[in-house]
Amino acid sequence: LNIKVKRAQRERKMEEYEQERKQLLEDGSPEAMEKLKKLEKSKPLFGENLCHVVDEKTIISDKKIESAPPAVTKDEAASSGEDTLDYMEKNEDVLEKYAEIRDLKELEQFLYDHPVLLHE
Missing domain, CATH: 1.20.5 (Single alpha-helices involved in coiled-coils or other helix-helix interfaces)
Structure with a gap:
């Protein structure tokens, strides 16, 4: 009312x-x-x-929308985990030494001497 x-x-x-x-x-x-x-x-x-609407317009971007990467299957996920475990087992001694280093210069030199740590 x-x-x-x-x-x-x-x-x-x-x-x-x-x-x-x-x-x-x-x-x-x-x-x-x-x-x-x-x-x-x-x-x-x-x-x-x-107030009133003077002009209405829709802008559509020219950029192409990239699709999402394909989903990881269970087999791929399991194999990637196995690869990581294999890598850690092969380089266990080097990884332990790497974890013990506290000095930045020593760490840098260690990585130069053992580039396998930067590979994976």
Whole structure:
């Protein structure tokens, strides 16, 4: 009920505004134009007349969407885990020495001497 009352009031105010505007435009005198400017400034603002869409456009990117990499199968996942275990077993001594190094220069030299650590 309250919404209907407000809608009726809004329509009445807009009708009054339009009637007064038409009268001032018909008169056309400089005084009427001044009143028209003041009337435009005091125009009642509602959701319908507050703003409007000027231009609508959709932009579609020219970039091609890359598809996701294929899912890893159970066999591939198991084999990659086995490869890692094999690598760790083969290089266990070197990896232990690598983990014990605390000095940055020693670590750098160790990696130069054992590039197999950087391979996998």
